[in-house]
Amino acid sequence: MTQSVVVQVGQCGNQIGCCFWDLALREHAAVNQKGIYDEAISSFFRNVDTRVVGDGGSISKGKICSLKARAVLIDMEEGVVNEILQGPLRDVFDSKQLITDISGSGNNWAVGHKVFGSLYQEQILEKLRKSAEHCDCLQCFFIIHSMGGGTGSGLGTFLLKLLEDEFPEVYRFVTSVYPSGEDDVITSPYNSILAMKELNEHADCVLPIDNQSLFDIISKIDLMVNSGKLGTTIKPKSLVTSSAGAVKKQHQKPFDAMNNIVANLLLNLTSSARFEGSLNMDLNEISMNLVPFPQLHYLVSSLTPLYTLADVNIPTRRLDQMFSDAFSKDHQLIRADPKHSLYLACALMVRGNVQVSDLRRNIERLKPSLQFVSWNQEGWKTSLCSVPPVGHSHSLLALANNTCVKPTFMELKERFMRLYKKKAHLHHYLQIEGMEESSFMEAVSSLSGLIEEYNQLDATKSMPVEDFPRLSIAV
Numbered sequence: 392m393t394q395s396v397v398v399q400v401g402q403c404g405n406q407i408g409c410c411f412w413d414l415a416l417r418e419h420a421a422v423n424q425k426g427i428y429d430e431a432i433s434s435f436f437r438n439v440d441t442r443v444v445g446d447g448g449s450i451s452k453g454k455i456c457s458l459k460a461r462a463v464l465i466d467m468e469e470g471v472v473n474e475i476l477q478g479p480l481r482d483v484f485d486s487k488q489l490i491t492d493i494s495g496s497g498n499n500w501a502v503g504h505k506v507f508g509s510l511y512q513e514q515i516l517e518k519l520r521k522s523a524e525h526c527d528c529l530q531c532f533f534i535i536h537s538m539g540g541g542t543g544s545g546l547g548t549f550l551l552k553l554l555e556d557e558f559p560e561v562y563r564f565v566t567s568v569y570p571s572g573e574d575d576v577i578t579s580p581y582n583s584i585l586a587m588k589e590l591n592e593h594a595d596c597v598l599p600i601d602n603q604s605l606f607d608i609i610s611k612i613d614l615m616v617n618s619g620k621l622g623t624t625i626k627p628k629s630l631v632t633s634s635a636g637a638v639k640k641q642h643q644k645p646f647d648a649m650n651n652i653v654a655n656l657l658l659n660l661t662s663s664a665r666f667e668g669s670l671n672m673d674l675n676e677i678s679m680n681l682v683p684f685p686q687l688h689y690l691v692s693s694l695t696p697l698y699t700l701a702d703v704n705i706p707t708r709r710l711d712q713m714f715s716d717a718f719s720k721d722h723q724l725i726r727a728d729p730k731h732s733l734y735l736a737c738a739l740m741v742r743g744n745v746q747v748s749d750l751r752r753n754i755e756r757l758k759p760s761l762q763f764v765s766w767n768q769e770g771w772k773t774s775l776c777s778v779p780p781v782g783h784s785h786s787l788l789a790l791a792n793n794t795c796v797k798p799t800f801m802e803l804k805e806r807f808m809r810l811y812k813k814k815a816h817l818h819h820y821l822q823i824e825g826m827e828e829s830s831f832m833e834a835v836s837s838l839s840g841l842i843e844e845y846n847q848l849d850a851t852k853s854m855p856v857e858d859f860p861r862l863s864i865a866v
Contacts, residue, residue: 392430393530393664395674396522397462398550401503402541403568404535405464405471406646410654411535418658421781422666428455431665435461437525440536461525463488463518463548465734467542468495472579474721475502487521490514496541500582501823503545511546518554520555523558530664531562533657538586539570548589555593562678564660565594569725569799571603572806578816580806580832587803588834595678597689598656599796601725608697611721612648629664656692656724659788662742663774664858669747671741672774680772681736681792684774686841687848688709693722696783708746710785714753717789718761727801732795733852734763736770743785745775763852792863797845804838811835817860819863 419432428438428450436458438450450456460483466472469491490511496503523529527752532554536547547565554563567590570579572797591596663672682688695716717739720728742751750773763770780786810816811831818825 392433393528394434394461394526394674394826395531395533395661395664396519396526396529397435397460397535398465398519398812399462400465400534400536400547400550401540402466402471403537403540403543403675404547405466405475407465407535407566407650407653408462409471409475409478409480410647411468411657412462412483412648414651414654414658416458416480416483421779426455428453430809432458433527433753434665437461451456458483458485458772459856460488461522462493463490463515463522465490465511465515465542466493467503467546469493484614486814490518496545497819497822498539498576498578498582499541500545500578501584501820501826503541503543503547504549504585505545505823505825507542507546507754508549512549512553515550516557519554519557523561529558529561532558533658534563534565535653536565536568537568537582539568539574539576541567541582541817541853544586545584548593550588551589551593562675563595564596564674565590566600566657567597568600568653569601569803571601571606574602578810578819580803580810581816581820583803584807584834584838585830587800587841588837591686591837594688596682596691598660598766598790599689599799600653600656600692601799602649604724604726605652606645608652608722608724609645609648612697620732630765632666644851650696653725656788658692658780659694659740659742659786660790662776662778663740666776666778668774668776670750670773670775670777672772676772677738680770681738681790682791683735683767685842687735687792687844688793689796690794691727692724693717693789693791694724695787695789697722697836709748711753711756713785713787714757717787718757723795727793727795727796727799729758729791729793732762732768732793732797733848735792735794735848736772737761737792738772738774738790740776740788740790741775741785742787743779743783744777747775750775762852764848765851794804794845794849797842797849800838800842800845804826804835830857 394598399405415435423429423432438455439459440450441457464472464484472489472491496507506804534547534550536543537543549761570583638700664674680724681690694714718730754771
């Protein structure tokens, strides 16, 4: 059994992380009725004997004493981390896992990357090494951050380079929340482009998430609940949403529910590595099977059924409908339409009471409507985990390496160029030591190169698939 460490950076990263740990504890509580520390729990939690002075002795077997998250929390403002430490999850973290400052990065990538990066490098490394030492077999670092702010984009990507140098063999999975067009951070296009260059160079897999898509999904769930058409009585004790994400509060604070979707994505992504199943998929297999070229490591994700993310009773849709939904644009976690773009590869991660035959049948059914690149017509990776999300019979996470991410990157580049042509706000970045104007040009040319790679793949879309002759075998 392998372990993973979650590194949450910045306000957005820590809020999503908070949701993730809440849901992970609920999921394990539902499965692990006897309170025994098993391999599934050990993938994200340590079992600590708090009576041992100092770091607390880890107990590898037996009853759960005190669970500590395998996590490092980093934020250059104290607010969110302090909130977590005063909330219901306070016992899951301790001060040895936190790095905070009071000044914040002022929505400036250069402050996060250059100033705080060098200032906190040793501290961050020490915390990462400590987390790694507590693992028997460390397989993956999950980095959760946003692209638009200063700490998330700047320090989050500085951390990636640190991880690559310090732990070159350990996979780096990055969940990046991209700003929407109506973003209130005026410098977010600069921050995002500068962060993109680092993601291109130092990440193994990036799961881009778009704030606008999350908001649209939550609005749809709200609509379903309020229309009252589908037998939508609110479950009093659903464990699927965090306590903060109940339907009634969504109007005032949709971020709770939006963060919840991302937390569910990470839970489903790791379910096969944590629980038993007839077809297990390890995290390294995702990178191995879904990333044919090192730069093209951006995976579009979709979750179905969507209403598992709300506290509602909606009749379970047929299994086949769930597979169809996973490929529709309404269920994607970024604004994209994979059906009308080119697939390099696709992974289906199913949870619950689903048979291999159901998987095969649906792949055969959907295949004709999807365009795969000519050299990877059978580019499917599947996993079946027998433990469904709490309170539901089954769920599906689809990960697609698909050229449909290109418009998101093109839009980002356009927003960047609009600011950059006027040199607006540039002086805030250039006054930081070590920051040159050439950094902006390198970042934008790195992004242009990525877009060009997707363009070249799209150009092959209408090419016929060659059916090479087989060697004839004499009878």
